[in-house]
Amino acid sequence: FPSRLSLSLCLLGINKMAGIFPQDPALPIGSTLTATCSVSPDLGLHASSLFWSLNGRRLPSSSYSVLSPTALSVTLPGLPASRQRSGDNLVCHNHGGHVLAGSCLYIGMPPVKPVNLTCWSRNTKDLTCRWAPGGQGETFIKTKYTLKYKLRWYGRERECEEYNAAQPYSCYIPRDLALFTPYEIWVEATNQLGSATSDVITLDILDVVTTDPPSGVSVSRVGDLEDHLSVRWESPPALKDFLFQAKYQIRYRLEDNSDWKVMEDVGNQTSCRLAGLRPGTVYFVQVRCNPVGIFGSRRAGIWSEWSHPTAASTPHSERVLSGSCDSKSGDYNSTLRRELKQFFGWVRNHAYGCGGMSIKLYDQWRVWMQKSHKTRNQVLQGDKS
Amino acid sequence: MSGHVKNMCPQLTISQAARTLLSLLLVAAIDSVSAGVVCRKQPCGSSLQRSLKLTKLIHKESVDLLKTYKLSQGDMSELFCQMSINNVPDPNISGLDPSERMLSIYSHCKAFLPHLKRVTEQQTDLQPPSCSLLSKLSTAHNRTNGLANQINCIYQTLFPNLPIPPEPVDGPTSVPPSQNVFQQKVYGCVVLKRFKAFLSRVTRELRTLKSQVCTRRITFADTNALF
Numbered sequence: 001f002p003s004r005l006s007l008s009l010c011l012l013g014i015n016k017m018a019g020i021f022p023q024d025p026a027l028p029i030g031s032t033l034t035a036t037c038s039v040s041p042d043l044g045l046h047a048s049s050l051f052w053s054l055n056g057r058r059l060p061s062s063s064y065s066v067l068s069p070t071a072l073s074v075t076l077p078g079l080p081a082s083r084q085r086s087g088d089n090l091v092c093h094n095h096g097g098h099v100l101a102g103s104c105l106y107i108g109m110p111p112v113k114p115v116n117l118t119c120w121s122r123n124t125k126d127l128t129c130r131w132a133p134g135g136q137g138e139t140f141i142k143t144k145y146t147l148k149y150k151l152r153w154y155g156r157e158r159e160c161e162e163y164n165a166a167q168p169y170s171c172y173i174p175r176d177l178a179l180f181t182p183y184e185i186w187v188e189a190t191n192q193l194g195s196a197t198s199d200v201i202t203l204d205i206l207d208v209v210t211t212d213p214p215s216g217v218s219v220s221r222v223g224d225l226e227d228h229l230s231v232r233w234e235s236p237p238a239l240k241d242f243l244f245q246a247k248y249q250i251r252y253r254l255e256d257n258s259d260w261k262v263m264e265d266v267g268n269q270t271s272c273r274l275a276g277l278r279p280g281t282v283y284f285v286q287v288r289c290n291p292v293g294i295f296g297s298r299r300a301g302i303w304s305e306w307s308h309p310t311a312a313s314t315p316h317s318e319r320v321l322s323g324s325c326d327s328k329s330g331d332y333n334s335t336l337r338r339e340l341k342q343f344f345g346w347v348r349n350h351a352y353g354c355g356g357m358s359i360k361l362y363d364q365w366r367v368w369m370q371k372s373h374k375t376r377n378q379v380l381q382g383d384k385s
Numbered sequence: 386m387s388g389h390v391k392n393m394c395p396q397l398t399i400s401q402a403a404r405t406l407l408s409l410l411l412v413a414a415i416d417s418v419s420a421g422v423v424c425r426k427q428p429c430g431s432s433l434q435r436s437l438k439l440t441k442l443i444h445k446e447s448v449d450l451l452k453t454y455k456l457s458q459g460d461m462s463e464l465f466c467q468m469s470i471n472n473v474p475d476p477n478i479s480g481l482d483p484s485e486r487m488l489s490i491y492s493h494c495k496a497f498l499p500h501l502k503r504v505t506e507q508q509t510d511l512q513p514p515s516c517s518l519l520s521k522l523s524t525a526h527n528r529t530n531g532l533a534n535q536i537n538c539i540y541q542t543l544f545p546n547l548p549i550p551p552e553p554v555d556g557p558t559s560v561p562p563s564q565n566v567f568q569q570k571v572y573g574c575v576v577l578k579r580f581k582a583f584l585s586r587v588t589r590e591l592r593t594l595k596s597q598v599c600t601r602r603i604t605f606a607d608t609n610a611l612f
């Protein structure tokens with residue numbers, strides 16, 4: 001049944017009848033806090049009849065001190081970090097357990113200097129920065145991170161405004177970025193117990209450019225060649241007109257194998273032939289781009305993501321796995337063979353002392369080469385295991 | 386550092402976010418126009434049925450909303466929720482006849498809106514940004530606004546000769562002035578507890594209204610059709 005006390009609270013509001021000091025304080029972990037609950041004389045309560053609770057647990061009366069007939073204090077030594085971001089609930093009750101007043105405690109740490117600040121630009125249009133909180137990464141109380149930037153030699157300090165709730169330690173600057181001039185960028189971390197600033201990084205947008213993966217990646221067979229696949233792609237559309245010296249990388253793997261083989265130096269071309277592949281096998285291929293040479297810059301940019309995997313299979317036969325971006329070896333072999341055949345025919349008719357030379361001898365030699373390749377590779381694999 | 390984060394704010398998962406988005410889109414699709422714009426005339430039964438469905442949805446979500454709220458405030462939340470605070474709308478629907486009761490539903494919906502908004506603002510400062518409480522509060526606000534608009538339209542359709550329900554007189558002054566954190570926690574709990582109780586009453590009321598008012602309307606319309 002509502003007591004006279006509850007009715008009073010109802011009419012006048014809880015803050016007028018009782019109060020706690022300090023109200024909602026922020027304190028470092030390990031602090032000792034003495035809080036005081038003061039009640040209005042109109043309530044007709046004596047301080048000795050009150051009790052305290054913290055996060056739902058009643059505090060021992062040995063920690064209380066009656067300061068006056070209407071004021072009871074409690075001392076909390078060595079406070080641990082706050083259990084929830086909204087603060088620990090320190091509550092003053094009357095003898096019946098009714099809530100008279102409350103104060104939310106924020107126990108935590110001042111921020112540690114943020115670290116590992118890195119930024120990148122997508123196609124020179126924007127800038128995304130990411131950092132990590134310093135120390136163990138947790139302050140237990142609400143800590144605000146602000147990314148700030150300014151042009152190195154002039155211009156005012158600006159703040160990044162687009163923070164991502166899903167990625168707490170990053171920020172996005174969508175537009176109005178200058179090129180060919182360095183920026184200074186840093187992160188400030190602030191909470192109720194203090195603040196900390198990261199090291200300043202200096203960068204030119206053009207030095208940290210990444211782009212989209214190459215588009216239109218296609219993988220196809222090279223005629224009947226059982227150990228070749230041809231890969232073609234287009235330069236990323238957003239930077240197509242600016243990528244004077246772009247670099248590409250290709251990686252490929254067998255369908256049932258998770259180990260990628262990377263061809264690191266594909267250069268500026270937009271096609272490549274993979275050779276020395278296993279016949280009758282499905283391969284997955286991906287390509288990525290580094291926007292080197294954008295706007296004449298000499299510096300390498302940041303590699304794009306790999307393109308979506310494209311699959312193709314080699315025709316059936318037997319070969320050994322090796323890898324190189326061999327431009328025309330297949331064509332070379334069949335052309336060579338044809339020429340050799342013609343040559344040997346001519347030799348038989350015109351040269352004396354080389355009568356035993358024939359295309360059959362050449363074929364036998366090739367078979368011998370394959371066998372010795374296999375043996376050599378088996379030995380290598382044996383060494384690896 | 387271990388064992389500290391006991392009563393963490395429930396985090397929004399991707400599937401929850403997707404469900405919320407889907408629900409919002411669904412409600413937006415069936416939501417009627419806002420007060421002050423001409424409402425499309427709809428059959429009495431189906432309008433009230435839609436509002437009843439919406440009310441049930443908001444009520445169901447308000448149960449989870451209150452639970453999430455309590456989890457985010459830390460221990461001792463139940464006692465807070467039992468305290469009395471001035472100016473928070475009471476959950477009871479008043480009025481003797483259907484028009485008065487419908488008007489009461491409308492004005493109560495409108496009255497809860499600034500309080501829901503205030504709780505959302507306060508909890509935005511108190512909780513981490515990924516806290517699911519914040520999106521649930523926002524959803525409750527939007528849906529309740531939609532429900533108020535629907536009730537407004539139904540009222541205008543059913544009682545065209547009665548004055549259009551006015552905007553509530555208690556504007557921004559109805560929400561309490563700045564409060565300390567503890568008071569905010571108490572306030573939020575009281576608002577959401579009363580909100581939940583209100584929605585439960587609205588569900589019952591709309592069922593009753595549907596049977597009372599729409600049956601009468603059908604009879605009247607049939608009579609009209611004879612001429």
